[in-house]
Amino acid sequence: MRRLVLPALALCVSTTLPAAAAVTFTEISEQTGMRFEHDPRSLTLEEQNLYGPGVGIEDVNGDGWLDVFFTNGSEVGNRLFLNDGDWTFTDVSAQMGVSNSRGGNGLAFADVNNNGRPDLAIANFYEQPLLQINGGDRYRSNETQYGLVPLLPGSLEFDGSYFPPPESMGVSFGDYDQDGFVDLYIAHYRFQVDVLYRNESGNGFSFVRQIPDAVIDGKDDPFWGFTGVFTDLDDDDDLDLYVANDFGFNFFYENQGPAGDYAFVERARALGILGDGRADEPKAQSMGLAIADYDNDLDLDIYVTNFQLNALYRNDGVDGSTGDLSFTDVAASAGVEFDLNCWGVEFVDLDNDTDLDLILTGGHIFSNIFSQPFDIPDQLYINDGPASGWTFTPANESAGFDAGLFGRGLATGDLDRDGDLDVVTTNNTYYDPTPQDYTQVFTGHSMVFRNDQDTGHNWVNLRLEGRVGDGGVTNRMGIGAKVYLTTTAGVTMMREVHAGTSFMSHPSLEVEFGLGWGDVESVEVKWPGGAMEEFSGIEANRFYRLIEGQGEATPVATALSTFAARPFGRGVLLEWRSAPGVRIVDVAVDRAEARTPERFVRLDDVEVTLRAAGGEVFDPTAVIGRSYRYRLALRLASGDEIQSTVAEVTAGTTPAPRRAEVGQNYPNPFNPSTRIEFSVPRRMHARLVIHDARGRQVRTLVDDVVEPGKLHADWDGLDDTGRPVSSGVYLYSLISDDGTSARRMVLAR
Numbered sequence: 001m002r003r004l005v006l007p008a009l010a011l012c013v014s015t016t017l018p019a020a021a022a023v024t025f026t027e028i029s030e031q032t033g034m035r036f037e038h039d040p041r042s043l044t045l046e047e048q049n050l051y052g053p054g055v056g057i058e059d060v061n062g063d064g065w066l067d068v069f070f071t072n073g074s075e076v077g078n079r080l081f082l083n084d085g086d087w088t089f090t091d092v093s094a095q096m097g098v099s100n101s102r103g104g105n106g107l108a109f110a111d112v113n114n115n116g117r118p119d120l121a122i123a124n125f126y127e128q129p130l131l132q133i134n135g136g137d138r139y140r141s142n143e144t145q146y147g148l149v150p151l152l153p154g155s156l157e158f159d160g161s162y163f164p165p166p167e168s169m170g171v172s173f174g175d176y177d178q179d180g181f182v183d184l185y186i187a188h189y190r191f192q193v194d195v196l197y198r199n200e201s202g203n204g205f206s207f208v209r210q211i212p213d214a215v216i217d218g219k220d221d222p223f224w225g226f227t228g229v230f231t232d233l234d235d236d237d238d239l240d241l242y243v244a245n246d247f248g249f250n251f252f253y254e255n256q257g258p259a260g261d262y263a264f265v266e267r268a269r270a271l272g273i274l275g276d277g278r279a280d281e282p283k284a285q286s287m288g289l290a291i292a293d294y295d296n297d298l299d300l301d302i303y304v305t306n307f308q309l310n311a312l313y314r315n316d317g318v319d320g321s322t323g324d325l326s327f328t329d330v331a332a333s334a335g336v337e338f339d340l341n342c343w344g345v346e347f348v349d350l351d352n353d354t355d356l357d358l359i360l361t362g363g364h365i366f367s368n369i370f371s372q373p374f375d376i377p378d379q380l381y382i383n384d385g386p387a388s389g390w391t392f393t394p395a396n397e398s399a400g401f402d403a404g405l406f407g408r409g410l411a412t413g414d415l416d417r418d419g420d421l422d423v424v425t426t427n428n429t430y431y432d433p434t435p436q437d438y439t440q441v442f443t444g445h446s447m448v449f450r451n452d453q454d455t456g457h458n459w460v461n462l463r464l465e466g467r468v469g470d471g472g473v474t475n476r477m478g479i480g481a482k483v484y485l486t487t488t489a490g491v492t493m494m495r496e497v498h499a500g501t502s503f504m505s506h507p508s509l510e511v512e513f514g515l516g517w518g519d520v521e522s523v524e525v526k527w528p529g530g531a532m533e534e535f536s537g538i539e540a541n542r543f544y545r546l547i548e549g550q551g552e553a554t555p556v557a558t559a560l561s562t563f564a565a566r567p568f569g570r571g572v573l574l575e576w577r578s579a580p581g582v583r584i585v586d587v588a589v590d591r592a593e594a595r596t597p598e599r600f601v602r603l604d605d606v607e608v609t610l611r612a613a614g615g616e617v618f619d620p621t622a623v624i625g626r627s628y629r630y631r632l633a634l635r636l637a638s639g640d641e642i643q644s645t646v647a648e649v650t651a652g653t654t655p656a657p658r659r660a661e662v663g664q665n666y667p668n669p670f671n672p673s674t675r676i677e678f679s680v681p682r683r684m685h686a687r688l689v690i691h692d693a694r695g696r697q698v699r700t701l702v703d704d705v706v707e708p709g710k711l712h713a714d715w716d717g718l719d720d721t722g723r724p725v726s727s728g729v730y731l732y733s734l735i736s737d738d739g740t741s742a743r744r745m746v747l748a749r
Contacts, residue, residue: 022351022382025400025423025449032081032089034068038429038444039075051103051125053426054504055446057413058109058118060096060134063642064543066413066508068424070446071104071122078104078122080139084646085563087416087450097138102126106227108500109509110173110182113202114468114476121184123168123504129186131205166192172500174230174239175199175475176255177262178529180468182475182499183208185241187225194225194243196264224248227289229501230480233300233315234325237530238262239480242273244286244304250275272327273302273313282309283329288410288503292347293494294356294383295390298484300496302327305342305360305503312336335392340376341365344410344503348421352457352514354491355383358392361407361425361503375404378425406430406444413508416450419459419541419669419748421512423449426505456669456728456746458515458540460485464497464525465547472548473529480528483511483546487518515540517727519749523553541671541748565630565649568710572622572651574630576644577614577667577675583637584610589617594627594648611714614675622651660686661741662734665715669746676701677712678734678741687735688713698725701732717747724749 029035038053056069065083072078077100081089103125109118117134124130132139167189173182181199188194197205228243234254241253241264252273253264268274276284285307294301295314302313312331319326331337336358343363347356362376380401381392396402401423409426416422427444464478474481479499486492495511519540525533527548535546537553544553563576578584587608590600608617622628628651632644663677680686688702699720701713715732719725727749733742 023399024452029448032448039073052105052504054107055409055411056107056506057411057508099141106170106504108171108506110499111476121171129168170227176239187228189224287343288345290345290347298494343408349514352459354516357383361410363407377402377404409505411505411507420451422451461543462511467548474527482526484524485513486521488521489518565647567652571620575616586635588633592629660736660738665745669748673716679710684737690732
């Protein structure tokens with residue numbers, strides 16, 4: 001296989017770069033294969049108002065790539081999509097044993113038996129909640145074994161059914177009794193009160209108590225629950241519960257800890273986070289929750305989406321006169337009150353500048369109380385940081401995140417492993433149930449937004465791993481832990497790990513910090529129960545696993561950031577890039593024909609070329625015109641042995657390009673090196689040069705006569721004198737007989 005090594009000669013080109021928006025999203029639902037319609041035809045119009053659908057992002061098969069789960073109705077069914085690693089996803093719902101729901105609502109992932117695999121809880125309309133146990137190869141429904149049959153006050157059991165039927169909404173996991181196993185909270189709507197289940201050491205859940213409706217203002221009417229989140233709001237090392245209710249006041253259940261037998265006491269009014277309580281008030285009818293430290297003062301703040309005006313409860317610390325935490329609603333002064341209906345919500349650092357931005361889904365609801373527009377756009381607010389007094393600037397239109405569908409669920413995660421957080425949302429479909437044929441009033445579908453932020457800021461991605469029973473006391477996925485990170489620029493941030501939040505949704509359990517232009521100075525984890533542990537060996541722009549009790553960070557076994565197969569000559573060329581911080585020491589290649597897609601055979605007559613940040617292999621035995629599936633078996637320097645995603649290709653001769661042009665480098669952003677591909681249609685002289693944002697030449701990679709075909713050159717982040725260049729945006733240009741072709745790339749040290 002021919003490899004290009006060319007001398008570098010000087011070249012000077014004057015150019016400038018256009019200014020880039022801080023955050024830009026590209027909606028790529030069709031490309032991913034995850035654009036499908038929500039289908040609630042079994043529900044009434046009123047129920048369709050309330051019905052999810054939710055979305056969850058988590059790595060369910062342990063390959064280092066985040067997968068996506070959607071709840072849905074009985075016609076379409078719940079859906080699990082595995083991440084193929086190239087912005088395509090494969091629907092594996094049937095083979096993975098995903099159960100369907102008549103009306104799927106909220107969901108959350110957690111490892112209920114601490115075996116290293118994320119299990120799944122699903123809330124439903126008119127059916128008992130589901131608990132699906134991850135068996136590695138498929139999910140198994142063990143809701144009866146695990147004790148999730150709801151106990152309903154005053155209900156009648158008849159032939160195994162309950163009346164009134166369950167209407168479970170949001171679900172959340174957290175280890176409230178500190179035994180190392182996550183417990184489960186389920187919010188119920190209308191006919192039932194909320195329920196707390198205790199995890200009996202991974203052997204099932206026992207019904208502990210129905211969380212009582214609080215008696216507020218002399219009323220004990222049912223409070224219709226939407227979203228609950230386990231959180232250590234008062235920072236006393238045990239998990240409390242905050243609950244957003246549709247009708248009635250919101251709840252804060254304070255955990256009394258081991259001295260109080262982990263009982264919950266409702267204290268929302270005492271802390272000033274009660275909400276308005278009545279439907280005719282502007283900050284009532286709460287839907288979604290985001291709990292995080294948006295102002296970097298190392299305590300937790302609360303954002304609540306409401307039917308009219310949203311609330312941002314800033315944590316002001318302990319009030320000296322009362323001894324209680326004190327909160328102030330600063331939504332209006334911070335610029336995030338918004339006067340139309342919102343649902344899903346998350347605090348996330350979308351531009352990696354060290355402070356948390358705010359992203360929400362907007363969605364119409366049919367109401368005889370208030371009138372609202374039919375198309376309520378999704379909202380994005382960029383945090384302006386301490387210099388502004390922690391205010392936010394609306395950016396949904398400029399960022400391309402302003403869909404006006406019937407938004408509901410929202411979840412975030414780094415789906416393409418490029419260091420920034422992508423977004424998945426769900427939208428309601430409405431049917432008029434009066435006609436016999438169920439006339440569709442509005443079509444809602446899932447949406448996938450790729451984060452194309454181009455700031456060049458640094459980042460770090462951390463996944464926690466508790467070791468209960470193996471020298472530790474924390475649940476396997478580290479739910480409830482707090483992570484404190486200080487940058488070399490002196491900024492300290494805190495994140496808390498939540499399982500189930502937003503609205504009916506589950507953002508990834510990974511903890512990502514934007515670092516701005518800084519690097520990592522220190523990282524400390526406060527494990528559930530209060531034990532502090534400092535971790536070393538953490539650098540910017542890397543993925544790590546933080547294992548309880550080890551103190552030294554371990555690179556996450558995400559071996560590849562890209563893997564692709566393409567026709568090349570009279571065969572197939574496989575190319576890959578290593579994920580940041582991962583060193584591959586051996587690669588084997590498996591191939592299957594498309595007609596027998598699961599029958600992989602190890603290829604022994606191919607030569608694998610490994611490089612510092614990637615590699616390639618040419619398969620000369622592929623038959624032209626025949627379709628193949630390839631995967632890699634990878635052995636890492638850490639000792640891990642993992643498998644890549646699958647790449648599909650039809651073998652054939654490589655068509656000659658029409659003109660000389662340069663492709664997008666990968667990975668991008670990159671550190672320490674990246675590959676630049678370019679194509680030439682005939683034998684010609686070509687120059688490939690790099691310039692900084694001010695137009696100054698940095699490096700000449702190619703300056704020679706090249707043969708026709710698809711070629712590449714690697715850049716190691718050094719200039720022509722061999723010195724490292726700084727982080728930032730760079731322009732690379734291919735200058736040839738066909739003119740100049742140029743693109744941008746980002747070096748993130």
